Every structure is written in C-alpha cells, then in structure tokens.
Amino acid sequence: MIATSIAGEARPSGPRRLLRHLLFSEYLVLYLSLAYFLAVLPFVPQMASAEVMRNILSDMLPLLVVAIGQTFVLIVAGIDLSVTSIIAMASVVGASVMTGDGGYLADSALAVPGAMIAMVLVGLAIGAFNGFCVNRLGMPPFIVTLTTMMFFSGAAIWFTTFHTETSSIANLPHGFVVLGQGNLGGVPHALWVVAAVGIAAHLVLARSVLGRRLYACGQNRRAAAVSGVPVGRVIAAAFLISGACAAVASILYTGRLQTGTPILGQTILLDIIGAVVIGGTSLFGGKGKVLWTVFGVLFLVLIDTSLKMLGLSLFSVFAIKGCVILLAAVIDAVRTRYAARF
C-alpha cells in the first residue's frame, strides 16, 4: 500500500536506481532471504537438502500462523504480547480434553474435534478479553496483553497441575498426533492449515471491507470513527483474530510435540514480533501485509536454521537474530525517511 506508491519519481540511473528499486520493493525481505541463503550455502551445503528444507518449512508453519495474527493487531496500532500464553493455555486445555490419562473426552470419538474446538475457544476468549479491555475500558494494549500474558502463562502451569504430576499432559490420542504429523497428498497437514489461514488472512486484509477498516483504524482512528467505521468492533476483531491464530499455532505445536505443555511457546514472543516487523509491518499501525509477514518469518527461520547448522553457539544465534531485527528496523526507518522527501 505504502511502498508501491513511491514509484514514478525522478529516476537516477544505473546501480543507484537498482538500489532504490530494491530498497522500496515489497519483496526486499524475500530478496534478502535469498541472498542470505546463497551466502551461507558454501559454508553449509546441506542447507539445500530436501531434509533441511522440510525442517525450515515445518519450523516456519506454526510461527507463521501466530505472526499473521500479530500482523492484524499491529495494523490497528496495537500489540498482542499475550499470544505465547494463548499457545500455552490452549495446549494444556486441549490436551486435558483429549488425553488418554483421564481427559474430559478421553477415548471418545469427539475427543480430537472437541479438543480442537476447546483450543480455538481459549484463543478467542483471551483475544476477546484483550479486545474488550482495549476498547471498552480504554486501556493501553501493551499493558493489557502484558498482564494477560503473565496471567495465562501462570494459569497454564497451574491448570496442568490438576491433570498430571509431571510438567506436561501426555498420551494424546493417535488421531490428533497423526493430524499434526501426517500428510495429505504428500503435503503435510500443517501446511494445508497454514496455507488456508494465510490465504484467508490475505484476502481479509487486501480485499474485504474489514481489511480496509483495519488499515483505516491504524492510520487515523478518529478519522475512521467520523467516517462511520465501527472502530471498537474493528479493533476487537484484530485481537480476536490474533487469539484464534495463536490457538491454531498451538494445535500445530501440540501435535508436533505430542504433549500439551504449559511452557509451549514461552520463548518465541520476541521471534513473533521480530518476524512481523522484519517483514515491514509498522509498530505504529496502518501498514502491513500477510505476504510481508511470510517473508519476515522465512528470513528469521532461515537464519535460525543456518546458524544452528553452522554449529554456532546459542549466543551467536541470539546476537545475530538481534542484529537482523535491528537491521530490518533501520532499513525501514531509512525507507520511511527517504520516502518522506517526496
């Protein structure tokens, strides 16, 4: 929306023009990912193997779903820190419904669908609470979701203690595990799910009335209200979508781990926000795309994987990830300032 509108200014020639084209391109992060991939390939040729590619993909999928939800919230100039706690809470609630060790619906045919519905409901409920506090009570999103994050992270652990002596709820039904690890037509179930979520999210943002309204609320909330946009409901919708996406991610993570665990996703909060921002979505609202988030997640996971394969220690992975987020932010700032000159 923003980046494309810069085209058609006075054109310098040659390499500078190419540089400008790259800098303002929507696909900048994709190009960076490719460049990075090619750059590390000589050091870790295995990166190009089907095995590693599959791993990168499967690492990307759940992260991508949460990040897409986060994109919605950032577009309305909010932030949702509670997503990791939603992942954890949904995981243990879902597991408690379907586990063979005394789950609410253990051994019933409804166990798996029931559990999945319960998980999505958890996400929706927490998202609805966030939305309610931000809209109706006028509380800042950062603090609201910070407290819900603290609360439900704790609640997930507490909840687990009612169902098991150990730290996680195991013995999930075969049907659920297959769902998480199987494939349909050679394509993993998870990929089908994420593709569906991604396409739906893209269509909502790019084509639907709600999408236009989300951008409007992020760009100028008062102008949106004066133009008849139901601002409160739109913002609530963003938080609801974020909650639901986090719940879907929880289903994917739980399926992969085959247990419901309350510390699921605890460490990925900064990855999620980092990936969305790397993609180019603004923290100040009004700007963002699903495709950008896909690129952002790809870039982050690519770096993660390559660094691990390079045999770099944990500290380098941390530090380099940080540098990448910083670099992306600097590029975005430069781009915005450059664009402001016209």
Next chain:
Amino acid sequence: MNATRLRLVLLRNAPVALFIVVLAVFGSLSDRFLDAQNFTNILIQASHIAILGIGMTFVLLTAGIDLSVGAVMYLSVALLGIYLADVPPLLAVPAMMAAGALFGLVNAFFIVRLRVAAFIVTLATLFIGRGLALWVTETRMVFYKDHILSLARAEWLGVPWAIWVFAIVFAAAWLVLNHTPFGRQVYAVGENPDAAAKAGINVPLVLTAVYAVSGACAGIAGFVSITQVGAAASSFAMEKEFAAVAAAVLGGVSLFGGRGGVAGTVFGAVLIQTVQNGLVIVNADPYIYPLVTSSIIFLAVFVDSQRSRILERLGRRRIRIEERPV
C-alpha cells in the same frame, strides 16, 4: 458532579488502598507477615526490580521503552563473574554501571540518531545483549566469590546492604528528576518532544541520557540481584524488563510519557513484592503467584485508565454554565 469527584478521589488513591488491603489480608492470615524483619525481607527482595524500574521510569517518562534491561542485567553480571571476579565491589559496581550505560548509549544511537522505534531497537538489543552475555560466560553457569556473596548478609547501621543501595539509587533518581534542570527536561520531552525542541531543549541529548541511565540502573540491579541469587544461569534476569515496566505502571507512570515518578515506581515494586512475599508466608500454591501479581497490575492499570477518562471528560470545555462549575 459530586459523585464524579468522589469516584476520582477513590480512583486516585486506589493503589494505596490496594496496598492496605494486601497488608490487612496477609496480616490477618499470618502473624509473621507484619513484623519488621519480614518487611526488611520484602525491601531486599524488591530492590533489584525497584532499581531496574527506576531506570525504566526515566525512559518511560520520555514515552520510550527499554526492553533490553534484563539482558543488560545478565550481561553486567556475566562481566562481573568472568572479568571482575576479584575486584572489590566498590570498583566493580561502577564498572557494571558503565557497561550498562554504554549499552544504553548503543540503544540511544539507534533510537535517537537513526530514529528507529524504541520498542524494536531494545527488542533487538535484548537478543544481542543476551548473546554477548552467553559469549562472555561461554554459556556456562557463573559462580561468584565470597566477597560478593557475603554482601547478601552484610549490614551497615543495622540496615542490610541491598536496602542501602536501593535507597541511594532512589534518592539520587528522585533528586535528579525533581530538582535538576535535566530531570525537568525529561518531563518536558515526554510531554511534547516537538515543543521541547522548539523551546530549545537539546532533545537528542535528553533521550540519549535516559537510555544511558536505564542501562546503568540495570548494571546496579544486576549486582544487587546476584548478591542474593549467588549464581547466574543463562536464564538470569529473563523477562525482568516486563517486571520493571509493570512496577512503573503500577506506580502510576504513563507509557505515553510525561506522567509519574520514581516514588511511584518504588511503590509499585514494593507492592508486587509484598504480595509475592505474603503468598509465600501463607503457603499459597506457588502456581498462583503470577496469577495474583498480574491481576493486581491489571487492576491498577484499569483504575488508572478510568481515572484519566473521567479527567478527560471533566477537562472538556464547557459552553454553557448550567450547574455549578467544575
């Protein structure tokens, strides 16, 4: 109108009322809770979060945020454990503060010079700081020598050492914010950076300074914390940045800049610690600690947002005077 006034008074004093309720509830559940020794314990336990929160307050007052403070805490204790293991604390603490301040200057460079959002800069440097700390420690647990560990029990004039540090940092920060030109300019920049620049305040300098202060405070907080914990694992001070923000917000510091002060932050940190301590003393299920703490923070923010809404409504210009004026 009078009902509104009453509600405002109630809302303004709600955090203090909450504190009294907390004291009353735990006091009635356990007679150990209200004794002086326990209160000393609470202050000691609260000290590192309070110090961290004091630094965070400077940043929040300018409408910024510093998510890297937990990482800086870890980095500074890593430096202490690896390079400064035999240095006396009187030299080690300034060194840790300097390291923290330096880190803060890096944050400030990106925020002030390159104009990247503080949230994202400090999010990135959180990763980088933790990475550096893991590099310094070679991802091993760091243990500390006796001259540092003994500080946990050290006292001066009958007051534990940690409380002295806490008090000195608090007093210094309070003086700086309320009684120096720099402090008042911090408030001015947070209220309206454009107006501050037009008025001739060196806004970039003020912003740079607050991140340095935040980093330095994280250095001190790291030291205070390590004297109590005794060893630094790779998860040391993880997510303390959120605890610091929570303490400040609980104490009435606005995330939008310009409102609040360090006294509030200290109050917030002590309140959180009091609740945690009370839960331990009454043998509550440890799993509900985070639930209670987060509920209290939520409540405080809720109260604050209701109050500012009422104030905003009252502040609207009136065209006709029909009832008694406000």
Next chain:
Amino acid sequence: MALLDCENLRKSFFGVEVLHGVSFSLDRGRVLGLVGENGSGKSTTMNILGGVLRRDGGRIRLDGADYEPRGPKDALARGIAFIHQELNLFENLSIEENLFITGFPRLGAAIPFINRGRMRRRARELLEQVDIRHPPGTPVGQLSQGERQLVEIAKALSVDARVIIFDEPTTSLTRREADRLFGIIERLRGRGIAMIYISHVLGDVTRICDDITVLRDGAVVGGGPVAQMPTERMISLMVGRTLDQLFPERTATPTDTPVLEVRGVSQPGVVHEIDFTLHAGEVLGIAGLMGAGRSELARILFGLDSFKTGTIAVDGVAIEAPSPSVCMDRGMAFLTEDRRGEGLMMHATIADNIALASLDEYASPWTRFVERTRLGDEVGRIGQKVRMRAADPMATLVRHLSGGNQQKVVLAKWLLREPKVFILDEPTRGIDVGAKFEIYKIIDTLVADGAGVLMISSEMEELIGLCDRILVMNHGEIQAEFRRGDFDSGRILEAAMRRRGTEAAAAPAAAMREAV
C-alpha cells in the same frame, strides 16, 4: 533607525520559491500587524525571524547588527521571542518550570540542582507583569488557554525579549481572554517592546496594531499606518480582487420539503433547546463566535457526541441511538473542522480516503470483499466532479496535496454517498481563494440536486454570500434567524454577542474580529 529591519527575504522549499523578497521594518514600542491569506508567506517569514528556518537570501538587521539565528534558542538569545499558534508549554510541569525550562536558576555554578527559591521569586515578578495571579507552582494543565498565552509572554519577558512575535494568538481564546491579552500587549508597547502580530481577525489587527503589512503569494503587496488601512483595503490587497466576485450565483431555490428536523435537542453544558428545520435544496448557515457551540451541535447531530433530550429526524423519521454509521445510513454526511485530525488518513492514497465511508455500499454481499473496479470507477468520477487535481488518485498520498485539494478529498468521500443532509463545519478553513470558490460551487450543485446543507462558518461574508437562511448561535443556543434578503452583518453579529453581558459590552468594536 529601526530596531528590526528585514530586507528582501527569500526562501525556497524543494526548488520552489515561496518568499520573493519580503521587506519590512519595525520600531521600538510599535506593533506591526502582518496579514495575508494562508500560504501568503507570513509563517515562513516569521519562522525565519524566530530561527526555525534559515533564509536563502536577503538580510536582517537587529539593532543595526546583522542577525542570522542558528536556531530558536539563538533567536531567543538575541531577543526575538516567537509565540507559536500551538503553545510550547508542558502541561505536566508547573508555570515556573515552564518559564525556565531551558535556563533554570541553579544553586551554584558547579551544583546541578535547581534553586527553587530564586526560581519562584523570579517567576512571581514575571507573572505579575502579565497579570497572572496563580501561584508559580501551579501546573500549566490547570490554566485556561488565555492564561497559557500569558505564560508564553512571561516566558518571552524572562529572557528580556526586544521583539515578540504573536502567531494567531486569539484562535482559542474567549473574548474576555483576548481583551486581557490586548491589555498586556498595550503595556508591553509602553515598555518599548516591539511586536509583530499575525492574525486573520482583521478587527483585532486594526485595534491593536500601529502599522500593517499585507502579504500575498510571498511578497509584500501593501502596508502603512493603521489609519490608512481600513479593513476593506486589507482584504482587497490580500485577495487581489474585490469581495463581491467571491461567490458563485446560486442556481436553485430551497423547497418546502424538510430533510432534517431538530427538535429541542439539549445536552447539559453544551447546547440548549436546539430547534430548526433544514429543507431540501437549502443552504442553512450557522453563525456564531468561537465557542458558541456550533461544532458541538454538528457532532451531536452526526451521532459523534451524545445528547440528553430532544429528537433528530431525517425525512420525518426520528433517529434512534444515533451514531455516525446510523446517521450515514439515513443519508447524513459530516465534514469535520479538523481536517488532518479527523477528516483524512494523511498517509493513505486519495482513493483509499474517498472510499472509506462507502465500503459497505461497494462490498459484495457474500464475501464482503470490496468490489474494486466498481469502486475505482466511482472514485474517479467523483474526483472529477470535485475537480481534484492529482495525477493518479490510486497512487497519490493525501499528505502530498495542498490544503484545498485535501478538503476536496474529504468532500468527495461524502459526495460518493450522495448525502441528503450534509453538515459542513468550517469547510473553507485554511484553504486558498481559488479552492474556496470551487467548494462553493460544489455546495451549490449539491443543493441544486435536492440535498440540504448545514454550513457552519466563522466567515460572515461566506455565510451571507452562500446561505438561504442563517441561524445565529451563542452560548449553546440559537439566538436568531435571518433570511436571505434580510442579511445584515451588523445584526447577525449583534445576535451572536447578545447575552454575553459584560464581555460583549466591554469590547463592542473588537467584536468585529469574528466578522471578517
């Protein structure tokens, strides 16, 4: 020799020259009125003087010495204080802290702490000079707009300013506060301080200034002692043509069909017993002084603010639970007075802005997707209708447009909905004469097509030139109604000030300021 002498000032932005050699001079103890339309170069000139901008050419002499400020602080150090339209005060700090924010008295040269005692004493002296009786420790947030203005003046006095520049100081002041300000200006003049007074309120300019300089299109087009510059002459110099050319001929006459009926609408503290009917094909103006409750009424009618009693009906059917979207569904539209804050998404394209209020109408019923081709065609059509001059509405960002074109975007947004009742709140504020004329034509076409227009304006000439009827509001009530043919600016003004008691009586002449 003059205290301040500006000679041939030039300034360009992005290669476009906006000041083409502006010259004027200013003596001690005199007040120079600087008038001109928006975009005439007043602000640029003053920003150069105040050190906010650097000039590209020309020279300035202050007290005989060359003057080239490196920034606002430097300008202040040389004795030139610039009081901006948006005040540079910090509501969270006290009055005294605001006065000394960049130069706190300290306990000692080497001691970094503020000397509170000395600060308070000096603040008291300064506040006395501007008649503020609050203790210096009072937070600025508790002061009225007028008092804040006076604090700004005290701030200028604190650095011994020799020249004080006022940029539209009275826009947010009540009558009484403005009078108080003028009293202070009078007193400062007596002390030999030179002042530059920028204002659109020509009555004020005439009242308090000694000399007038008129700017148009970045050049001085006239000036002289105030006695030789009656208001009409100032206006004709400013606009470059005479007044009666400014309004298009109305092409239609109002019908008897009511479209908007407002009955007994009251909201305590805001408006009282508002009663009127707007007919199809009618332009109904609302006149009144600033703060008379006109914009507040508009917001209530459009469902943005609540009201306690009364009914609002469109086409004879009352609106239950009004909200912007309900009102829009009933055929209402509302152009806000705060274009940047509430009217536009500055960083979005023209097309996105125009589409915002009509998304539902262009959504496919099943998918709720926006039908982009249909919408795009309509946006293009409406853009042409309002004579939008922009290369590509799909790509041009609104913030790159001039004020007049931005206002056309807001108009187009509502015209796309084909409103039956259009509430316009200060539709021509801050836009150039040419665009104003085009907006008048759009209004005329709209009513000719059968809509009713409710037009709030602070420009009396505009209301008289355009409206079929004018309601006069003051104190949150409708005071009087005038029909076309009976329009008389004196009587309208009298109604706008009636019942304001002492305030109006104290300054009958100055009240002209609202009229122009």
